[in-house]
Amino acid sequence: MKKLTIRLTVNAESKEWSIAPGDLLLDVLRREGYFGVKRGCEKGECGACTVLVEGKPINSCLMFAAQADGREVLTIEGLAHGDTLDPLQEAFLDHGASQCGFCTPGMILAAKALLEKNPNPSEREVREAMTGNYCRCTGYVKPVEAVLAAAKACRRAR
Amino acid sequence: MSTSVVGKNLRKVDGVKLVTGGAAFTDDIQLPGLLYGKILPSPHAHARIVRIDATRAKALAGVVAVLTYKDVPRVPHTTAGQAWPEPSPYDTYLLDSKVRFVGDRVAAVAAETRAIAEKALGLIEVEYDVLPAVLDMEQAMAAGAPVIHDEPDSTKIFDKRRNIAGYILREIGSVEEGFRECDLVIEREFRTGRQQHCAIEPHISIAWLDADARLVIRTSTQVPYHTRRQCAMILQIPVSRIRVVKPRIGGGFGGKQEMLLEDITGALALATRRPVKIEFTRAEEFYMSRTRHPQILRMKMGARRDGTIVASQMTVLATTGAYGSHATTVQGNTGSKVLPMYRAEHMRFECHVVYTNTPVAGAFRGYGCPQGFFAQESVVDELAHELKMDPVEFRRRNAIRLGDIDRLSAQLGEGREGLPRVVRSCGLYQCLDRGAAAIDWERKRTARPRPGHLKRGVGVSCTMQGSGIAGIDWASAFLKMNEDGSFYLQAGASDVGGGADTVLSQIAAETLGVTLDKIVITSGDTDITPFDVGAYASSTTIISGGAVRKAAEKVRQQVLQVAARMLDTAPENLTCGANAVSIVGDRRKSVTMTDIAMQAMYKDKLQIMDGASHYNTDSPPPFCATFAEVEVDTETGKVRVVHLVSAVDPGTAINPMQAEGQVEGAVAQGLGYTLTEELLLDELGRPRNASFLDYKIFAAKDMPKLTAILAETDEPLGPYGAKSISEVPINGPAPAIANAIYHAVGIRIRKLPIRPEDVLRELRAGGML
Numbered sequence: 001m002k003k004l005t006i007r008l009t010v011n012a013e014s015k016e017w018s019i020a021p022g023d024l025l026l027d028v029l030r031r032e033g034y035f036g037v038k039r040g041c042e043k044g045e046c047g048a049c050t051v052l053v054e055g056k057p058i059n060s061c062l063m064f065a066a067q068a069d070g071r072e073v074l075t076i077e078g079l080a081h082g083d084t085l086d087p088l089q090e091a092f093l094d095h096g097a098s099q100c101g102f103c104t105p106g107m108i109l110a111a112k113a114l115l116e117k118n119p120n121p122s123e124r125e126v127r128e129a130m131t132g133n134y135c136r137c138t139g140y141v142k143p144v145e146a147v148l149a150a151a152k153a154c155r156r157a158r
Numbered sequence: 159m160s161t162s163v164v165g166k167n168l169r170k171v172d173g174v175k176l177v178t179g180g181a182a183f184t185d186d187i188q189l190p191g192l193l194y195g196k197i198l199p200s201p202h203a204h205a206r207i208v209r210i211d212a213t214r215a216k217a218l219a220g221v222v223a224v225l226t227y228k229d230v231p232r233v234p235h236t237t238a239g240q241a242w243p244e245p246s247p248y249d250t251y252l253l254d255s256k257v258r259f260v261g262d263r264v265a266a267v268a269a270e271t272r273a274i275a276e277k278a279l280g281l282i283e284v285e286y287d288v289l290p291a292v293l294d295m296e297q298a299m300a301a302g303a304p305v306i307h308d309e310p311d312s313t314k315i316f317d318k319r320r321n322i323a324g325y326i327l328r329e330i331g332s333v334e335e336g337f338r339e340c341d342l343v344i345e346r347e348f349r350t351g352r353q354q355h356c357a358i359e360p361h362i363s364i365a366w367l368d369a370d371a372r373l374v375i376r377t378s379t380q381v382p383y384h385t386r387r388q389c390a391m392i393l394q395i396p397v398s399r400i401r402v403v404k405p406r407i408g409g410g411f412g413g414k415q416e417m418l419l420e421d422i423t424g425a426l427a428l429a430t431r432r433p434v435k436i437e438f439t440r441a442e443e444f445y446m447s448r449t450r451h452p453q454i455l456r457m458k459m460g461a462r463r464d465g466t467i468v469a470s471q472m473t474v475l476a477t478t479g480a481y482g483s484h485a486t487t488v489q490g491n492t493g494s495k496v497l498p499m500y501r502a503e504h505m506r507f508e509c510h511v512v513y514t515n516t517p518v519a520g521a522f523r524g525y526g527c528p529q530g531f532f533a534q535e536s537v538v539d540e541l542a543h544e545l546k547m548d549p550v551e552f553r554r555r556n557a558i559r560l561g562d563i564d565r566l567s568a569q570l571g572e573g574r575e576g577l578p579r580v581v582r583s584c585g586l587y588q589c590l591d592r593g594a595a596a597i598d599w600e601r602k603r604t605a606r607p608r609p610g611h612l613k614r615g616v617g618v619s620c621t622m623q624g625s626g627i628a629g630i631d632w633a634s635a636f637l638k639m640n641e642d643g644s645f646y647l648q649a650g651a652s653d654v655g656g657g658a659d660t661v662l663s664q665i666a667a668e669t670l671g672v673t674l675d676k677i678v679i680t681s682g683d684t685d686i687t688p689f690d691v692g693a694y695a696s697s698t699t700i701i702s703g704g705a706v707r708k709a710a711e712k713v714r715q716q717v718l719q720v721a722a723r724m725l726d727t728a729p730e731n732l733t734c735g736a737n738a739v740s741i742v743g744d745r746r747k748s749v750t751m752t753d754i755a756m757q758a759m760y761k762d763k764l765q766i767m768d769g770a771s772h773y774n775t776d777s778p779p780p781f782c783a784t785f786a787e788v789e790v791d792t793e794t795g796k797v798r799v800v801h802l803v804s805a806v807d808p809g810t811a812i813n814p815m816q817a818e819g820q821v822e823g824a825v826a827q828g829l830g831y832t833l834t835e836e837l838l839l840d841e842l843g844r845p846r847n848a849s850f851l852d853y854k855i856f857a858a859k860d861m862p863k864l865t866a867i868l869a870e871t872d873e874p875l876g877p878y879g880a881k882s883i884s885e886v887p888i889n890g891p892a893p894a895i896a897n898a899i900y901h902a903v904g905i906r907i908r909k910l911p912i913r914p915e916d917v918l919r920e921l922r923a924g925g926m927l
Contacts, residue, residue, distance in 0.1 A: 035186035036179015038408070040358045041440035045850035048358050076179035089177040093169045096815035099823065100655025101176025102359045102408030108177065127859040134850065136356050136409050137655055139822030140858040141866070142815075 006069040010034070011078025019065045025051070028065040029075060036076035036105040040134070047133035050106030051075050057106075057113045057132070076105035079112065087157070088112060091150035092143070099137035107133045111147040119155055123148060162735070164668040164878045167815035171660045171679060172406065172653070182406035184362045184378045185437065192364075193222055195426050195436035196275040198264040198282055199446060200257035203291035203515035203843030204304060207255045207264065207284060215267060215281035220274035223429045224282065226265045227253040230425055233392050234312050238483040238520065239381030239415040241630050241691050247323055247482035249312040252392055252421055257286075258306050258480035259515050260843045261446040268426040268434050291515035292321065293843050295452065295477035298512035306480060306513040315482065316511075323478050324486030324511040328493065328569045329504075333458075336469025336504030340460030344540050348457065348533040349909040351836035353450040355522060356855050359408020360443040363419040365426070366433035368401075373424055376403045379682075380414040380652050381692030386684045392421045393428065400424075404682035410654035411827070412521035413448050415694045416483060444848035448520030449837055450528070451476045451488050451511075457533040459502075461541050467556045469504035470497055472530065476511045479518035485511040488519070488526040494570035495779075496530030498579070499622055500538070500556040505566055515843050521694060523824065524888040527623060528831060532910060535619035535893030539900065549897065550590055550599060553620050558779075560584040567628070567777070577628040577775055583871040583881065585807025586620065589783035593618075593805035596865050597785040603901070611793045614800065615902025619784045621889035624777035625809075625873075625882035626697030632773035633702040634688035635709045637666060639717070639766035641759060643737060643751030644676040645710075648769075650690025651702035652682040656884055657816040658698045662706045664812050665877050669710035670717070671734025672751060688769060696780070696882030699812060701772060703877040708770035716766045717751070720758045724749050778873050780881045781807040784825075784890025788898040792921055795914035797833060797899060799862040804890060806866070809873035809881030821866035821887045828891035829862070830855045836911050 003018050010029075019028055026049045029037045037060055040048030044062040051060045052074040079086040088108045091097070098104045107130055114121055114129035121129070126147045127140070135143065175182045212224035230253050236246035253263055265282050269275035290304045297303055298321040307318050316322045337343050363377040373395065379385050382402040390397040407414060419436045426434040438446060456473040474492055478485040493507030542552035558564065560581055568578035594600070602616045636648040647666050653659040663677040670676075680686055690702055718729040721739035725732070725747055733742050740748030749757075758764045785803040790796075804821050811817035834854040838846040847853045866887075872879035896907050905920040921927045 030185075033188070034179070035181045035183070038183075038359070039185065039437070040360070041850055043440060043849060043851070046358055046440070076177075080178055085174075085177065092177045093173045096167070096170070096657075096813075096819050098170065098173055098176045099657065099816075099819055100357075100359070100407060100409045101172075102183065102357075102655075104176050105179045124859075127861070131857040131859040134356075134358060134855060134857060136358050136411070136827065136855065137823045138819055139824075139826035139856075139864060140861050141822040141864055142819055144858065 004066065006066060008068050008070060009072045011075060021066055023065045025060040025063040025065045025068050029060060034075045034077055038102055038105060047106045048103050050109045050133060052109050052113055055113060055116060057110045076109060087150040087153045088147065091146040091153065095142045095146040095149060097138060097142040097146035103133055103135045107135065107143055115151055115154060119151060121151060161668055161878065163664045163674055164812050165810060168664065168674050168813060170657055171663050183359060183408055184364060184376055184405050189366060189433040192433045192435055193268040193270065193430060194272040194275045195266060195268045195423055195434045196279055197266050197422065198279045200260060200262040200264050202257060202286055202288050203260050203293065204289040205257050205286040206289060208287045209285040210265065211283040212265065214283065215278040218274065218278050218281055220270040221267060221278045222432065223268045223426055224265060225253060225425060225429060227255050231394050235388060235392055236483055237416045237418060239384040239417055239692060242387060245487050246484055247312065247314040249307050249315055250481045252425060259517055261517060262480060266422050266426060268430050291843055293514055293516055293839060295475055295512050295514050298514050299510065306515060321513040322510055323482035323513055324489065326486060326490055326507065326509045328566065329506040330565050331504035333469045333471045333504045333506040337460045340468050341463040342541060342544055343458065343460040344537055345456065345458035346537055346908060348455045348536065350453050350529045350532060351910050352452045353522065353831050353835045354444050354837050355411040355413035357409030357411060357413055360438040360440060361414065361418050361447055362437040363423040364433060364435040365423040367427060367431060372399050372401055373427060374401045374403065375420050375424055376405065377420050378407050378414055379404050380410045380654050380694055382652060382682045382684050383650065383689055384692060385417045385420050388417045389421050389424050393424055401685045404652050407654040410693065411523045412525065412694065414654065415521040415692065416448055418447055440850065441848040444837060444853065445517045445845040449517055450522040451478060451519040453529040455529060455533040457537045459537045459541055461545060465545055465547050465552055465555050467500045467502045470500065470502045471506040472497060472533065474509040476509065477514045477516065477519065478511050479514060479516045481518045483518055483520040490570050491526035492530035494567050495527050495623055496534050498558060498564040498566050499534065499620055501558060501562065516839060517837065523827065523885050525885065527621065527889045528892060531619060531621045531889040532892040536896050536906065536908065539897040549618050550594055554587060554590060557586055557620055579776055582778060582875065583809055583873040584781060585869040585871040586781035586783065588869040589781055589805035589807055592867050592869055593783040593785045593803045596803045596867060597787055597801060599785065602787065611791055613790045613792060613902040614787065615898045616785060616787045617894045617897025617901055619890045619893035619897065621782045621886055622779040623696055623886040624779055625700040626774060626777055627695045628777040629775050631691050631695060631697045631701045632771060633690040633705040634769060634771040635705040636688050636769035637709050637713045637767065639755050641755050643755050644678060645670060647677050647679045647706065648687040649679060649681045649702055649706060650687045651698050652693040654693045656820060657813060658693065660816065661699055661812045662703055665703050665706045666710045668878065669707055670714055672737050676737060696885045699880045699882055700876045701774065703880060705770050705772035707877040708772055709768055712768035712770060713766060716768065717754055720754050720762060721749050724757055774875050776875060778875050778881045780883055780886045782886045782890050784894040786891065786894035786898045788895055788902055790899055790902045790917065792903060792927060795918035797912055797917060799829060799895060801863040802891060803865040803867065804887045805869055806883055806887055807869045807871050808883035809871055809876045810879035811868050811870055812878065812880050814868055817868055817883050818866040820884045822864055824884065824887035825864060825891055826856050826861065828888040831910060832892040832895050833911050
């Protein structure tokens with residue numbers, strides 16, 4: 001099968017990958033060991049495979065890897081700096097916002113994109129931003145609390 | 159009792175790897191030579207395979223194996239992950255020459271890539287003799303209905319010729335007599351829908367042969383030990399040749415208390431001698447895995463004018479779909495966990511569970527109770543209304559209370575006679591008080607109706623559940639001390655996301671007097687951890703936790719003995735705490751756990767270690783009061799839940815933050831069950847909405863205001879007073895919302911899910927429009 005090469009930045013590291021034209025970004029990222037990108041529905045309906053492309057949350061199951069050529073991708077693996085977790089990750093732990101944890105990477109990344117744009121979101125805005133990320137465990141109460149707490153912590157740190 | 163680890167809102171012990179995307183789940187592994195497996199699903203609801211030819215599929219480059227019923231052992235079994243001997247019928251085969259629902263297994267393929275595997279499915283030539291199908295449970299027992307299980311070798315089916323998988327009849331007192339004594343008798347029919355678990359991680363199994371040619375199955379399961387036993391039987395290899403490993407699980411909710419992929423993935427691994435992975439797609443998850451049992455319930459209750467419930471009777475018709483997984487046990491719960499909620503002198507429960515050519519029903523959080531409570535709590539509400547009593551007051555007057563003995567449970571256990579249930583802790587009345595306050599019950603019940611088309615109302619329901627299966631569920635745990643004063647905990651229990659590893663570690667840490675970071679846990683690996691029935695029946699905290707506490711107490715004694723020698727005193731003068739052992743009343747005389755460990759290991763030549771097994775002969779019920787405030791749009795029929803309060807008595811909450819999370823998650827699932835979720839089939843039994851686009855679960859912005867309240871009690875049978883919490887809150891939303899709708903607009907909706915069109919129709923029929 002015809003292969004093509006893409007060059008992209010993943011979690012601030014330059015990558016050069018050989019892919020097939022029809023490969024989905026989800027599959028390529030998982031193949032390359034980014035296991036935080038989860039396969040939940042492959043239809044763009046559940047949000048478990050959310051990554052940030054140029055800072056925007058996208059369902060990586062709906063994007064060809066080829067479309068990521070030349071772009072900047074952030075997965076959950078790129079959020080912490082060494083052992084220092086992102087305030088969102090800390091807040092998810094402190095608030096019990098992860099249960100099974102399968103939807104957590106997508107939720108945190110969706111929230112990350114929100115907080116970059118809007119450091120002081122209302123509860124409504126948090127719910128809107130995370131509504132593409134299905135969670136079957138938490139009822140969303142604690143994830144929403146965690147995002148609001150992380151927003152507060154970030155504002156205080158500034 | 160003062161505690162330092164139990165009862166605290168501590169972070170999940172497995173939390174960091176979850177929030178950082180660590181390789182935690184079944185699929186987060188790369189195996190050289192991995193093959194992709196796919197199952198060919200039946201396109202017909204009922205058919206015999208007349209001819210099946212895999213020649214063309216096998217000839218496709220990249221296809222390594224194709225299995226049909228001709229290639230595998232024929233062993234009748236159940237997929238239900240239950241303790242042996244399973245009460246579910248043995249009516250299922252690895253592969254069979256007959257298919258019984260759309261989505262039933264026809265064949266399985268293993269290939270170099272997923273694309274090749276998918277292509278190979280289309281090359282398997284199958285000639286079907288399509289048989290008449292029965293999709294409607296009300297037709298299943300009729301004379302002349304097609305017989306779904308006509309095979310000679312299935313066992314434990316109640317009546318094959320009439321498609322009856324299971325039948326239950328139990329009576330306490332005499333309802334006939336009881337109803338004669340009543341001033342008011344109400345009898346109503348209820349229908350419930352086919353809900354799917356929708357774990358965000360679909361079922362997935364990866365199987366391979368290790369260097370010793372043992373079959374390793376890494377799988378998303380709630381029941382590693384049952385799965386190992388079942389796979390050994392089905393694949394006809396010894397239990398000792400199988401290792402089942404449960405990594406982190408992306409949600410189970412009962413759907414993974416089923417051996418769904420492990421057997422076929424294992425068969426492909428044995429056939430190919432290579433690693434094989436099968437993962438359901440989302441669509442397959444909807445119709446090829448399991449659902450909640452749809453039921454038709456007739457609920458009859460009678461009371462005296464003074465407000466005393468005298469008799470209650472529930473008559474149920476349920477369908478288990480094409481296979482009888484959990485058939486009698488789920489439905490048994492519909493009676494045994496629901497009717498005893500009220501102290502009626504006379505109770506009767508009768509149930510037929512029938513086969514239909516529909517997707518298979520199985521275990522699902524609540525396990526038969528959501529259906530039963532929807533019926534019972536709706537009728538209780540009607541009784542209260544007719545008797546002109548406040549629904550909360552009426553419930554308070556009749557509900558089960560401390561010291562009561564539930565006699566129905568004694569008659570109705572896990573597929574056989576059960577054990578009597580004694581209420582040793584009961585926070586129900588506290589739940590009612592605090593829940594009513596949180597929703598502002600008094601004021602909202604008496605508020606004047608609003609003008610316009612948006613009508614508000616409030617409703618209530620009382621529910622209960624169990625904590626493990628009495629006399630059946632059991633667990634074991636093992637602890638050993640490390641050189642740094644930490645402890646390695648090996649628990650057979652299966653954390654499926656609810657936080658069991660954290661709760662079990664908290665129990666161990668509390669008992670040993672160490673901080674939570676001093677417990678390192680491994681759970682759910684049949685090679686490494688001792689036996690546990692698995693994560694179901696709300697058993698883990700009370701049963702597995704009980705085993706951990708026992709094991710930790712034994713290890714604590716060993717620790718104290720070493721410390722006693724070091725401190726030149728007797729063990730009974732010592733106490734554990736803050737990672738050290740000290741003399742009671744003289745904290746200055748102490749030794750650290752690290753010193754004790756080093757002393758034991760390098761001077762005494764002693765590994766401090768021990769294990770314990772645990773079971774209970776009773777299943778203490780957690781209680782729950784659910785309050786709902788709804789807004790009904792009389793122009794569209796749409797019901798919006800404004801506020802939902804779930805007040806739960808879990809005994810002691812080992813980790814209150816996690817316990818609240820269980821309540822909130824159960825309520826969200828219960829809201830879907832009540833309002834939006836139903837897997838629909840067409841007239842040929844094919845799924846019509848097998849995607850998240852067409853099957854609506856609640857998203858973040860769909861949720862109402864949600865208040866979770868923990869009304870803690872101290873349960874004598876539980877570790878540190880704990881009962882359970884994960885299931886009971888899912889039972890409450892449907893009846894509370896239905897009752898709130900009645901309060902808002904005066905109509906009774908008796909069918910789930912409550913769809914706008916049904917509300918509109920009832921409004922019209924009731925002359926409300």
